[in-house]
Amino acid sequence: MIISNFLTNRKSVRDFRDKGANPDVLDKIKEIIKNLLTEEDLEHIVVKLYENGKIISTNLEGKAGYGGVMIDSPHYIAISLKDTEEKTLIETGYYTEKLVTEIINLDFGTCWINVGNLSDDLKKETFGEDMANVEYLLAFGKAKRKNPFKEEPYSVKKGIEEIVYDTEVDNFFTVEDLEAKGLMDIFYYVRFAPSTKNLQPWRFLIKDNKIELLLRYNQWYDSILVDAGIAMYYFEQLATYDGFNSKWELVDSQEIKIDEYTYRKIAEYKL
Incomplete structure (x- = not known):
């Protein structure tokens, strides 16, 4: 992978197909997550894959996403933080984006979702008692086909x-x-x-x-x-x-x- 090409083409996906990944692919992503946490010794970060995205998107509709609209995805990866020290937050960005590159290389789209403002009760209900400190979700799946006649939004980058x-x-x-x-x-x-x-x-x-x-x-x-x-x-x-x-x-x-x-x-x- 040429990282410069990857970066210029990297875009968040907001519209995912309903069909999820095959079980063997999900197992591969779980293995990637396990290896990432083990090799980098990320003791302050917990990462968990949720295969049934419909449960999460239904629970969080109107409460998370962009402009109150939840990003519907067949799968989500939750990022839970044991603390909010500077080092932990920096590592969250660094290693989650490393995970993003691995998932995109499997031909999936991804989207970061900030869920830090959700109540602890809603987090426990949605992600489980052991994941009450979830701060971010990574939605992933196959992107819907784009309308070739619709102009794509463009984010201006600083010089x-x-x-x-x-x-x-x-x-x-x-x-x-x-x-x-x-x-x-x-x-x-x-x-x-x-x-x-x-x-x-x-x-x-x-x-x-x-x-x-x-x-x-x-x-x-x-x-x-x-x-x-x-x-x-x-x-x-x-x-x-x-x-x-x-x-x-x-x-x-x-x-x-x-x-x-x-x-x-x-x-x-x-x-």
Whole structure:
């Protein structure tokens, strides 16, 4: 899989076919989940596949989804968090998106659904007593065929010059300078990483032979850390493809305020 092609073509699916996956495919996805949790030692995250999606979508109709409309899917994967520490939220984004790539590679569509605002009682009723801390669902299944005469919605992505800083915030890198550093393709494609409401809150500051990951916001929201984890996952995949072998390292949060925006440093990547 060429990750750059994957990212530019990656889209959330809102309309799924009713027919679910074959039992052997579901077993394969369960094995992928098991291996992911074991290999990465994700002790603060619980992931569970629900084969009968109709029960979940019926329970959550009018209570979750987009604009109060639940995404009907033949199957769901629930992501339950044992805590909401920064590291846990970042790992949730990183490893759930890693799971997304595996599922899409099996020729299924996916869609993130935030269910963190549901009551504990509804979560227990829907997902079971042991899953009262579900924060996200991953709907998956076969996408319905698209109308070839209907224009697809398009999410505008920020330009490279808007998200990469040279040494200090708001001192923007030029495309030519990024090209000279061999980083142009990474930053071009990481812009396509999904984020809450397409806010694209991440910024990258290149300084002293390392890249700092900043979150830019004027009002804090917890899922911004999940967005950060998603971007970190795709950045590493793109960087590995281009010959870089480093990994993001989380750092103690540091904040600076510029005009109406706060910039919060959360991780570093050594070049």
